[in-house]
Amino acid sequence: MRQPWWKIWLSHLFEWHIESAPSPLNPHLYVSLKRGRYQLSTAHAVYSFEDLYLNFREAFRQMALERLPGREVLVLGLGLGSVPQLLEQVYHFGGSYTAVERDESVIYLAHKYTLSSLDAPMQVICADAFQWVAMQPPEPAYDLIAMDIFVDDTVPPQFESEVFLEGLRALLRPGGVLMYNRLAVTERDRAATRRFFESAFAKTFPRAVRLDLGANQMLLDSPHLLRKGAEAGR
Structure with missing residues (x-):
């Protein structure tokens, strides 16, 4: 959905x-218009x-996405579709997307404002991602999984569990x-992310690393796609 030029300017x-x-x-x-x-x-x-x-x-900038074995992408937590939008319009990734989102209002807003601008095939599933993942056949199906689930500023505890990570x-x-x-805005956020990384994430993914992105940290199951010079740590 395109806004009038004067709103975009303002x-x-x-x-x-x-x-x-x-x-x-x-x-x-709520949806707002900010910086166009x-x-x-x-x-x-x-x-x-x-x-x-x-x-x-x-x-994504720090990763060699072209080295992925395929282009099947799973997005857990849809938002307005920033993950597929970035991959398609900024990094020209050319993926095929499955998005799982529990909140019908989020899905409504995504379809209304942004998803129509994407060319890539995309299936949006209204479901609880924890239950949806548990119901999938244990077969490798995705080349990139983006886990981006929050309720306000909190990751629900079931998404930090060993069974979900497995x-x-x-x-x-x-x-x-x-x-x-993961959030990393406050020291409390950073401490919670560090505990989760050490107690759960790195146990499921022994080669896991963290990218420090300022207000966020991105946990990766492995550093194998990171470009030379990327600053990742344990």
């Missing part, structure tokens, strides 16, 4: 509220920001990559 001066779509899962869910892009936000977090969704944009591992093709987005 959005570079201030954030312009476009639509609220509260839901039981996200009571403060649609931004999906809650009370305490940004869920999506088109090509300025910098956590994934910067992580489910993701089973779905990942050899040579593929799992990207798990």
Whole structure:
């Protein structure tokens, strides 16, 4: 959905509220126009920001995506579709996408504002991602898995469990990559991410590394796709 030019121009001066779509899962869910892009936000977090969704944009920049064995992408947590938008429009990835999103309001907003601008084939599934992953055959099906599930600014605990991580591992093709987005805004965020990485993520994925992206950290199951010079650590 395209906004008038004058709204786009004014959005570079201030954030312009476009639509609220509260839901039981996200009571403060709204779309705004900021810097010429649609931004999906809650009370305490940004869920999506088109090509300025910098956590994934910067992580993709540091990765040799062309070395992936295929182009099947699983997105857990849709937002407005920033992950497929970045891959298609910024990195010219040419993938095929499956997105799992529990909140019908998020899906409604994504279809209304951004998904129609994408050319790539995309299946959007309205489901609880924990249950959906558990129900999948344990067969490698995806070359890139982007885990981006939050309720406001919190990752629900079931998505930090060993059973969920094992489910993701089973779905990942050899040579593929799992990207798990985490907040790192406050010291509390960073401590929680460090605990999760050490106690769960790195146990399921022994070669796991972390990319420090400022307000976020991206956990990768392996460093094998990182470009030379990428700053990843344990």
